[in-house]
Amino acid sequence: MNPNSVSGAMQTQSPKPTSYVFQIENLSVYYGSNPAVKNVSLKVPARQITAFIGPSGCGKSTVLRCFNRTNDLIPGARVEGKLTYHGKDLYAADVDPVSVRRHIGMVFQKPNPFPKSIYDNVAYGPRVLGMKVDLDEVVETSLKRAALWDEVKDKLKESGQSLSGGQQQRLCIARALAVQPDVILMDEPCSALDPISTRRIEELMKELEQDYTIIIVTHNMQQASRVSDMTAFFSVELVGSNRVGELVEFDKTEVIFNNPSKEATRDYVEGRFG
Amino acid sequence: MTSAARDFESSQDINIEKKMDSSRILDVGFVRLTLVLSIFAGILLILVILQTTEAALPAIQQFGLEFLVTSRWNPVENIFGVLPQIYGTLMTSLVALVFAVPLGIGTAIFLTEDFAPKWITVPIGFAIELIVAIPSVVLGLWGIFVLIPAVRPIFRAINESMKWFPLFGGPAPRGPSLLIVSLVLSIMICPIIASITRSTFESLPRNLRDGALALGATRWETILTVMIPAGLSGIVSSIMLAMGRALGETMVAAMISGNANRINISLMQPGSTITGLIASQFGEAGRLQVSALMYAGVVLMILTLVVNVLAEIVIRRFQNLEQ
Ligand SMILES: Nc1ncnc2c1ncn2[C@@H]1O[C@H](COP(=O)(O)OP(=O)(O)OP(=O)(O)O)[C@@H](O)[C@H]1O
Ligand SMILES: [Mg+2]
Numbered sequence: 001m002n003p004n005s006v007s008g009a010m011q012t013q014s015p016k017p018t019s020y021v022f023q024i025e026n027l028s029v030y031y032g033s034n035p036a037v038k039n040v041s042l043k044v045p046a047r048q049i050t051a052f053i054g055p056s057g058c059g060k061s062t063v064l065r066c067f068n069r070t071n072d073l074i075p076g077a078r079v080e081g082k083l084t085y086h087g088k089d090l091y092a093a094d095v096d097p098v099s100v101r102r103h104i105g106m107v108f109q110k111p112n113p114f115p116k117s118i119y120d121n122v123a124y125g126p127r128v129l130g131m132k133v134d135l136d137e138v139v140e141t142s143l144k145r146a147a148l149w150d151e152v153k154d155k156l157k158e159s160g161q162s163l164s165g166g167q168q169q170r171l172c173i174a175r176a177l178a179v180q181p182d183v184i185l186m187d188e189p190c191s192a193l194d195p196i197s198t199r200r201i202e203e204l205m206k207e208l209e210q211d212y213t214i215i216i217v218t219h220n221m222q223q224a225s226r227v228s229d230m231t232a233f234f235s236v237e238l239v240g241s242n243r244v245g246e247l248v249e250f251d252k253t254e255v256i257f258n259n260p261s262k263e264a265t266r267d268y269v270e271g272r273f274g
Numbered sequence: 275m276t277s278a279a280r281d282f283e284s285s286q287d288i289n290i291e292k293k294m295d296s297s298r299i300l301d302v303g304f305v306r307l308t309l310v311l312s313i314f315a316g317i318l319l320i321l322v323i324l325q326t327t328e329a330a331l332p333a334i335q336q337f338g339l340e341f342l343v344t345s346r347w348n349p350v351e352n353i354f355g356v357l358p359q360i361y362g363t364l365m366t367s368l369v370a371l372v373f374a375v376p377l378g379i380g381t382a383i384f385l386t387e388d389f390a391p392k393w394i395t396v397p398i399g400f401a402i403e404l405i406v407a408i409p410s411v412v413l414g415l416w417g418i419f420v421l422i423p424a425v426r427p428i429f430r431a432i433n434e435s436m437k438w439f440p441l442f443g444g445p446a447p448r449g450p451s452l453l454i455v456s457l458v459l460s461i462m463i464c465p466i467i468a469s470i471t472r473s474t475f476e477s478l479p480r481n482l483r484d485g486a487l488a489l490g491a492t493r494w495e496t497i498l499t500v501m502i503p504a505g506l507s508g509i510v511s512s513i514m515l516a517m518g519r520a521l522g523e524t525m526v527a528a529m530i531s532g533n534a535n536r537i538n539i540s541l542m543q544p545g546s547t548i549t550g551l552i553a554s555q556f557g558e559a560g561r562l563q564v565s566a567l568m569y570a571g572v573v574l575m576i577l578t579l580v581v582n583v584l585a586e587i588v589i590r591r592f593q594n595l596e597q
Contacts, residue, residue, distance in 0.1 A: 114485065
């Protein structure tokens, strides 16, 4: 949305609209000495929705966590290969992971509102980042964008944890939007939600796509085919006794779902996996 | 599903009536047993309070509420008052908390927030739990023979440079003092705060922290703005528990407070606490003096009760805030 406000080490002053937000080359992630995913290469286009699909344990979340460097927080995790964000190496020595996360928001599989009021949940990011904004306004617009405003506008003082699961997840999305990120990462955001809430979040993603780059991990094939523009299919391979994840195919969503070039992809999207 | 097919046509098959089988007897027996035990505990508490008050009655009748504001303890003239001891009890506990709260919370944060690898945090955590097991009389001895000589130069320097400040004033500090008691008390109660706060932090969902970090908060911002508020009720209860322990601690107070029977605002000077007073005097006390000591005991119980009730109110407050 505003990569020109990028500060510190993440100086990407030129608002040159790179058509690719992220470019990954030969990315491998290790937990301890075991590789979890190997040799992933892909390009994430700007202002589009990219979906990651694949069987459990193939490393979708692992790759997703590389984009905002939350893998750094896991003891023993190590990243190899190249990952650029607007052309800048995300894992360069002079990059501050904290300021990376200011630009790349994340929504988790399990809703995780803070034990604070709804208002304070949304205002948390702007406050902690010291953003000079009108908080009331930010809270309202963020909640509106997350399609939650009408349900909570009369109880902003109530705890965010008193909401239903679906409302909590939308609150977490609003919380992520409040800091005006450039990219939003979503790790199975609908896995704990009912079909109606899921539908609302999908609609929301389509709307957000105008301004944000979104990467979503999902186990729901229909969801991937409904919302995403690009789809990456990951799979696991047995190397010795290790299960190592790999990127099998990455293409436009129509291609992945209708005319994939790999047999494994076709089997998976048609539900003939394993 | 042929033989195992559930055929509920005849209602005998469905068994939901009360039965007196062995597990039920055990169940009922257990409930009654715990009921009896808990009533017994309650009666015991009431008995102790009643009998102490009864024994304190002569002193209560003689001195009334003046007991609380009199700062003389004179067995020869039979004049008794516990103002210095109330001051000493409250001050030592409070000052001990001032040291122990940041130390305990800081330790808990260090042990839970991935600041150091497991092979460092596990032994440290274990050592902290072990401090609780040190008998207070040993800590008292340590206070007399190690801590007092060690901190004397520091105390003197503080006293020297800040004489104008009442809490540090008075003649050059020599040995026992209220501040020494506070220091040893803080060593005793810090592990309580650290271990309860630590388990509070450990019980908080991990994704709470990840949520804050993912928004671009630094590690410290995450701890200060998410983890500590989320664990506040646990932290507050740990502080209250520690405070209770400090108020009631006897051995350390009797050994290193100096047992001075006059009121002394300065923490650098000898003082005394209610517990220390009782422990050091009951042996050779006369009739009215025993009664006065009982009265002091009642005062201590009321003090502890008030602190606990206040604590309960504070905790409720925080819990409401969280919901
Ligand atoms: N924190 C961790 N420590 C050690 N190993 C991990 C960790 N997180 C993931 N792994 C390993 O990395 C591999 C990939 O895990 P990941 O969570 O990325 O899979 P996933 O594709 O997201 O699966 P799912 O669809 O079930 O969420 C797994 O084999 C897992 O055991
Ligand atoms: Mg996952």
